[in-house]
Amino acid sequence: MSIICERCQYSTDEISNMYRHLNRKKPCKSTFSNISPIEIMNKLKKYDKSVLDYNGNRVYKCKYCEKIFKLNSSRCTHQHNCKFKEYFFKIQELTNTNNDLKNQLSNYTNESNNV
Ligand SMILES: [Zn+2]
Numbered sequence: 001m002s003i004i005c006e007r008c009q010y011s012t013d014e015i016s017n018m019y020r021h022l023n024r025k026k027p028c029k030s031t032f033s034n035i036s037p038i039e040i041m042n043k044l045k046k047y048d049k050s051v052l053d054y055n056g057n058r059v060y061k062c063k064y065c066e067k068i069f070k071l072n073s074s075r076c077t078h079q080h081n082c083k084f085k086e087y088f089f090k091i092q093e094l095t096n097t098n099n100d101l102k103n104q105l106s107n108y109t110n111e112s113n114n115v
């Protein structure tokens with residue numbers, strides 16, 4: 001499965017490479033789409049949902065990266081040290097800020113409609 005950056009069409013098989021690509025200090029060129037790197041990262045989250053492997057066995061996925069573990073305890077240990085943890089929280093923080101701004105904007109729009 002390859003993941004493609006909608007902005008520059010960079011593609012990789014590793015979700016972690018894509019996170020790294022989107023987290024560069026200097027963002028890639030938005031030649032193909034104006035979508036923000038944060039929005040792309042949000043879309044990547046949909047790959048995190050599956051918890052069943054090919055045989056229908058329950059497996060445990062690191063919530064920060066794509067790594068799969070047979071044992072929940074191995075996952076916990078990994079998650080504790082996962083190097084993509086900081087990206088995860090960064091995305092979450094940015095999404096929250098984004099929603100706050102949207103709310104403020106819609107409040108503002110409502111107020112000005114009432115005048
Ligand atoms: Zn890109």
Ligand SMILES: [Zn+2]
Nearest residue numbers: 062064065082
């Ligand atoms: Zn991880």
